[in-house]
Amino acid sequence: MNFRSDSRVLLQGIAEPLGAIYAPLMKAYGTNLVAGVSPGHGGQTLHRIPIFDLVETAVATVGAIDTSVIFVPPYAVLDAALEAIAAGIHQIVLITDGMPPLDMVTLLRKAEATETLIVGPNSPGIIVPGQMLLGIHPVEFYTPGSVGLISRSGTLTYEIALELTQAGLGQSIGVSIGGDAIVGSSFPQWLQILDEDDNTEVIVLVGEIGGDSEEAAAHYIAEAIDKPVIAYIAGQTAPKGRRMGHAGAIIDSQIAELGTEIGTADSKINAFERAKIPVARRPSQIPDLVKKALKLPMKR
Amino acid sequence: MNFRSDSRVLLQGIAEPLGAIYAPLMKAYGTNLVAGVSPGHGGQTLHRIPIFDLVETAVATVGAIDTSVIFVPPYAVLDAALEAIAAGIHQIVLITDGMPPLDMVTLLRKAEATETLIVGPNSPGIIVPGQMLLGIHPVEFYTPGSVGLISRSGTLTYEIALELTQAGLGQSIGVSIGGDAIVGSSFPQWLQILDEDDNTEVIVLVGEIGGDSEEAAAHYIAEAIDKPVIAYIAGQTAPKGRRMGHAGAIIDSQIAELGTEIGTADSKINAFERAKIPVARRPSQIPDLVKKALKLPMKR
């Protein structure tokens, strides 16, 4: 992992609506955004960021790139990510919502073969408060500190970052692995990264219904994580079998009519409790649990 | 490369007509043929060779395998070869004629990624005279010796092996890279293998019209091969644009109406002559040129 402040960053889809909004915000926050790519827009610039038609042209012109943040339309995400991998980029953040899951399967096979870290899709990306923004986190909610915040959500992550900031608890990183059913980086991967990260003292894990990432995380924490972890699960009252807006946030049976329900909030909360990980009842309870874990005074 | 006599060999397509004929012949010649695979025939045996439904079952039962020789129908070759690669086999000989070239492109991408040697398709395979047969060479034409014979043909290779044997010149190996336009192993690969092989003193390269393998070989010989090489090219009088029976033996333009003709006999003969490689006018001239290269007496 190389998400240091001098990481050289590319933005693919810089001429798309969302990319065009966030490119200057990322740069203004201090991200070393060295180039943008948007096919058909080569030769243009946006806020003095040079735009190229191809990733390989960008690399040839501005030099090697550590991370690409991808904002292209859903059906173009696979191609953009494969193009980045072919150009030698080993860290990719997928912001876009709506990427077909089988495209993601194809991408993950390639990413595994090339040892590429994929974050997302359907993720606001990564923020290292005070240093860099690789995505669309609202920077005003974050402040530098020692809480590592990992989640599957977008706006809920911002909400919790704000709660932490208002409680005087800064963050070492804010990252969402993405709201889709099939995502690249996993909770255990990020738990390991943050466990080894000197700037992180406590980890807040924000889960939601659907899938078994939280159960896997709970298991991994019990086995391998030394730092304290606080968990929160959204969706305890969500109706079954209904899409909540995240393709991944759904309680269903893996096979129609066969097998037991997968992905309920109860299953996740139980897994954390079995692993002796404190579970917040509501977002506003998270700062207190963090302080308790850090043995800080509990006044807000 | 591991084509020693104790190489452990699998035959895929052992219940197909050609495979069923050659399995016992390969075994009788001394090949360490440890298993056969033919889906639907698992549990049977052929001449005391156990047959399995899957390559992985064969490997699990008889142990690791060095080389698989594939005799399955053309449209099943890709699957059989991918199955062998997935089971950890790194040397594959494709006998079958008629494999679609785009299947071969897919296979070669996988073979390159897994460092698998593919010989063929549309190849009689490999014979190490007196030791092992990985394919369908008629063993009675060959005798052990020091001539390395590499070609793109089947029956023409046998013809030349017979000429050599009758002239008292035994062979260290007989291998055909296959008659198709897209084949796995190349002339340069085999030239390098034979250049390093202690049993080989002289190399006979039997080419034919179509493609540019002979030109590439001539170039490679001039650059990198220390042992003497004798060349022969079939097809000097073959009509242009006509399929001769080998999908690869055709003189054509790579692009319709554009570009110059590719693959003529003259181009190949010129390439060898420029590289100072003796070119036999006819098969029967090859033994004399070999003897000359080895400084042996010239009487036949």
Add this chain to the structure above:
Amino acid sequence: MDLLEYQAKELFRGIGIPVLPSQRIDRPKDLKGLTIPYPVVLKSQVYIGGRGRVGGVRFVENTIDAVAAAQTIFNLPIMGEYPKALLAEAKYDADQEFYLAVVLNRSIRRPVLLGSQQGGIDVQAAMDQMQHVVVEQEFSPYYARRLALKMGLQGDLMISVAGILEKMYQLFIQKDLDLVEINPLGVSPSGTVMALDGKVTVNDDALARHPDLAAILETQDKTAFEPLTELPVAMEADGQIGILCNGAGLTMATMDLICQAGGKPASFLNIGGETQWNSSSNILRQRLERGLELMTQTKQVRVLLVNLVSSLIPCDEIAGVITAFLKRRIREPRGVSEIRPDTLIIHTLRIPQLVVRLVGSECDRAKARLADAQVTIADTLDDAVAQTIVLAKSVTRDS
């Protein structure tokens, strides 16, 4: 989104999976034009499983019986769902019934082939014998043979079942599906195989690149559709609280808090997070307008909690959208000339109480803009929830 059996079988036929001759029956009299020889099976075309156990599948020997049976099935709701069509299909004498499926497994992040020699209606038996093969790398037919062998098959039947799995996988990939299921795959005494029932789940996100699937789904009964994210999702029948948020996680968390505090949600709406590639403040503004429209149209919603955490659009702009919406709804319900005094009153009454909580830039300006509007403003999520509960209680008391 699921396909009905007859639609799934059309896809099967197209890819070469054997299915029986069949005809779709839209009304009982269609059976008079039946071209399949009797005996025939009539099957209710519903999205719910287990129709066989409740009378949704009937064997008939002649037209008179068939019409009668069709009338019965058309009038038989299955878990509340009435069929819009039946499928009339030739009868098949299966010696054995297998279960086969291709499904995308989200934990393994790969397609998985599933198979059991115990298919049919006994789900538990199928599960007990279920075998699976993960398609780790690019698919090749040996994955299908691997599953067929794990299922305990051999010889020609192993080859046939592997061939069916291969075609199921092709369909799965070609059409971007979430699930292809054959249950049961009938095996005749002579060993030929036949897909007797099938289920196909298409992936919503991939639908736009498969116009053929989109066309099939458009002809379907719209009410059977899974609600789109753009439509409110109904919750409790006696709930009074509406929840409007941006983002799935935030929507769920907000609803959880409402329930924890003793509130009863009537419906919720997620107007979408901020990861849409074409998002802009304009688009979010439109979604919010439409969301307010939808959530206030439901008479049941008496208190609407609007909880928006936005990075894309400043809070004062959101506040502007809300105040403009309130003005429009109260002052200009349609064209004023069309409105009779009584509808005007009902209409005004219909607008729920709004609790608005906005987080993002320009929050203070947002509060100032909302100061004059008839909304309750909250700073924190907990506060917003508490205010909502108080209002909901007072509304319930009043009514």
Add this chain to the structure above:
Amino acid sequence: MDLLEYQAKELFRGIGIPVLPSQRIDRPKDLKGLTIPYPVVLKSQVYIGGRGRVGGVRFVENTIDAVAAAQTIFNLPIMGEYPKALLAEAKYDADQEFYLAVVLNRSIRRPVLLGSQQGGIDVQAAMDQMQHVVVEQEFSPYYARRLALKMGLQGDLMISVAGILEKMYQLFIQKDLDLVEINPLGVSPSGTVMALDGKVTVNDDALARHPDLAAILETQDKTAFEPLTELPVAMEADGQIGILCNGAGLTMATMDLICQAGGKPASFLNIGGETQWNSSSNILRQRLERGLELMTQTKQVRVLLVNLVSSLIPCDEIAGVITAFLKRRIREPRGVSEIRPDTLIIHTLRIPQLVVRLVGSECDRAKARLADAQVTIADTLDDAVAQTIVLAKSVTRDS
């Protein structure tokens, strides 16, 4: 095997490559039913390129002109080939003409994308500016953009051309093609693109898994087909020698030797090597029988050299096939009753002199079996060639 332009364009239309409205014209009067508005282009549907330069393409403004032009084109051979059909197509005003192709490169062993801003009939200009991109790994659309950029395109036109290349590649892979070529791709002043002419070469080995392509080719004029390997290939018009071998390399080497020795081949036939998966001695025996039949039916072949190097079938069995064939051909030409004395004589005369050279197992027994037959037996290839030449000279002298 090549498709005709109108067939290639059907494939283009199916995959979404823009083509003009067009109609196939099988005879001039079909033009009376033309639904495309004039002006219209009439194009000779032949396999040979360069038809435009020799009058195979004509612009017409009305039905009278069109019928006349069609008659002219139907009667115009192009490199000896008469068209069986014309294509009537709308006229298109192209501002620029590009060359685009996807081809399988045998040296690189990968598909290659080719493109030039100088398309159309000037081949040399296209070549001078030709750009290429090797599809090294699995294709993804960025390969197409890479080529379009290398061609010197930018902006929307770069995107459009890349889109066409992407669809050409899809077609190439889906249909197992050897070549997909668009030349020219017309670019209108407003920047829209149109495939004005197209060429598609299907791969013979893959044809059996594409029934749609096989069906297209079956409707084609059979004489235009590239000869299958199972049919003799004609060589020199005044040649007298036939060559029958097994295996392509051996066939070529044998023919080379005949020519080097001053012989003139009339035709040759490769009955196939031994790498067919379903080969057996039975199948080879049948192929040999059929091969002898075919090669002796050609009156021109006066001496037939049979050179077989077999591993699969012992020489004595081959000898058996040859002697049996000779007996059948001489003694029982069809049913004896049907034969008039003169045809019998002609028939007997027609059988060419046979020179037989067999290598493999049981060679001595083969010689013994052939001893009584009217064939010349040779031990070595050189010997067989020498004997063939001697016989050919004596035949020529006699005639």
